[in-house]
Amino acid sequence: MNKKIGMRIPPKIGAGGMESVASWASSIGIDVIDVPYYNEEVKAIFEANGLEVGSIDGVGAVGQTKLLSKDEETRAEAVEALKNQMTEISRLGGKVMFMCLVPEDITMSRKEAFEIWKDTFPSIVNHAEENGIYIALEGWPGPAPYYPTLGCTPEMLRAMFNVIPSKHFGINYDPSHLVRLGIDHLRMLSEFGDRVNYCHGKDTEILHDEQYECGVIQATFGSKYDFSEGPWRYTIPGQGDVNWGKVAVRLEKIGYTGPISIELEDHRYWGSLEAEQQGIQKAKEHLEIYFK
Template sequence: MSFKIGMRIPPKIGAQGMESVASWAKSVGLDVVDVPYYNEEVKEIFDRVGIEVGSIDGVGAVGMTKLLSEDEAKRREAVDALNKQISEVAKIGGKTMFICLAPDDISQPRSRSFEIWKETFPEVVAQAEKSDVYFALEGWPGPAPQYPSIGCTPEMLRAMFEAIPSKHFGVNYDPSHLVRLEIDHLRFLSEFGSRVNYCHGKDTEILTDDKYEMGILAATFGNKYDFSEGSWRYTIPGAGDVNWEKVAIRLEGIGYKGPISIELEDHRYWGTLEKEQQGILKAKQHLESIFK
């Protein structure tokens, strides 16, 4: 099976404007672009250029979100905004919404965030079902040392999927997070493959010498690299420890039909437009050798 290859927009590439983003992506052979927002203007650009929209960031649902706030009024406002966005993107053909659920108070225990989520999200997922939109939950654990995000471990995902069995609430499979958390990224697909609604092309290198220095804890005196906590660093696909050949086989086996979308978080390809473009192209080349 041949998978489409896409990208999540890095900052320097994104600063050129959506028209430039779409045109450059098309010119280098990408099939899909993930967007921070989706409206009639973006749809017109993508349709004219001939490139597909991938995942769409959920408004107020990426990062430290008020959807998990202890403040009921803040939660209500966040739910209303997300429900409105679901309806709006569905009207113009949007299908997949990217979310990442950490509380606005990062000291809040994950167990408490889960209880709030159980109260908040049935309504949101009901709106997604009505609109035929699918959520893809990112497994980023959140900032150290709290690691407050929910949905980044099998333990939590089992509880979440038991509470909301709808396939309109699923995961964004990003093996880079699983590798850094020392969770088997292939076994994850065996257990949760039916809930994979999107896939990121990002890798993680375990820095064994640095791991000797601080173990699995974040570095005390600063990191050598950006996109790192000391004993690991995010990389483009092929420069880390993810077994992409086996990932491809398992994605095909579970019937995944979405794209593999490059998320560029590698310090070697960061800081300038030229570096970002180089990183996307190198990542694309590696993924195409496996997924095309």
């Protein structure tokens, strides 16, 4: 197996601008960069540094999104903006659009948001098909205590894929979210492998002592660590509960050809440029054991 290793851009590494990001990433052997936006300038910077673009954040489709607004006119404007972005990304050669579908009103139930999604997304996916764009849904469940994100559980993904069977509407496989939710991260690949359009390299450690204190729900009086809600914490690959060897085997079996992109959300490698750089490098070294 010889997968490319990519990364999303952490804040301190990104603070120096895209040229600085690209130069440093290339110097340590990163192959792919995920970006919040993509244009001619970013494309030229990546090409000059021997890098490829990975996933591109969908405009207005990451976090609380007007695509899931209760107001029909608001939704229509958001859909038009997203389609225009898809057209431009396609022209520049981009292929994967990253989305995290949190309703505009985070108190909205997932069931209600799903009904809005059914009306909104068929035309978006048709446009993606026409432009060769593959949507990758992020499985972050959203903010506590509502956890309103669409597409974070097998139950919801199954319902969504029944409505839209197109491969252009798929998932960003991120086992860290599955582990924290108690969802079998390997079984997920067995059921939804043909819908994996992108993959994140991030891990989760279940904190059993903390889990004793608050169970699987958010801690009442605050968590001990950043990137945690109490009974778990996000980590770099290799320092959590994800079985990366078995993940690699299953990704190979389903024919996944994209990169494994590091998403750095680990309190041990956060807060300074040096810490972030160390975290990316350690994550890359661990992933290369299985993917290079």
